[in-house]
Amino acid sequence: EAGVTQFPSHSVIEKGQTVTLRCDPISGHDNLYWYRRVMGKEIKFLLHFVKESKQDESGMPNNRFLAERTGGTYSTLKVQPAELEDSGVYFCASRLGVFGTEAFFGQGTRLTVV
């Protein structure tokens, strides 16, 4: 069974450009999360999808960030326009809908804004 996959693994863009990150969860996992880790610090929650609906987007830093999960399958996280402070590693995780099940993580996308 395929795990959680994220594309691209690395991205270097200039300030002001747009970048779209993609996450393919494990098939059948209703819950999909996006997290960001900046400079080795804590893993900060960004948002949580249940199927195609945004359950909680309280961690989204500002309106330059837009997440979608069309059809409840893969998800995209778009940053437009990117700023220097957006640099970091963006993780995606997915879980089954049963309370208490573990989350499975992707390998992360390292975003560098220069």
Next chain:
Amino acid sequence: AQTVTQSQPEMSVQEAETVTLSCTYDTSESNYYLFWYKQPPSRQMILVIRQEAYKQQNATENRFSVNFQKAAKSFSLKISDSQLGDTAMYFCAFLEYGNKLVFGAGTILRVKS
């Protein structure tokens, strides 16, 4: 809002020794899950151990065990017989009923030979 605190940014342990990583959390929920995840260098995050708040018995997975103190809101991880492969960043995480998963800042563990 739920918060998870890991007060040890870095820890070191000699191979074959025992080490304990600390985690405290804050919540008003009565039922929840706690997890320890590890992220080895340049690798994906994986689950180490899981504890349900309603279970009084501490979870154990081979060399990994937890000390869950619900009243104190403490959830420490004990690694026995440490191995070089245990070198990783360890994250404590809290899952509330609404399925939001929140992480602590992490503890870097280095196992020395």
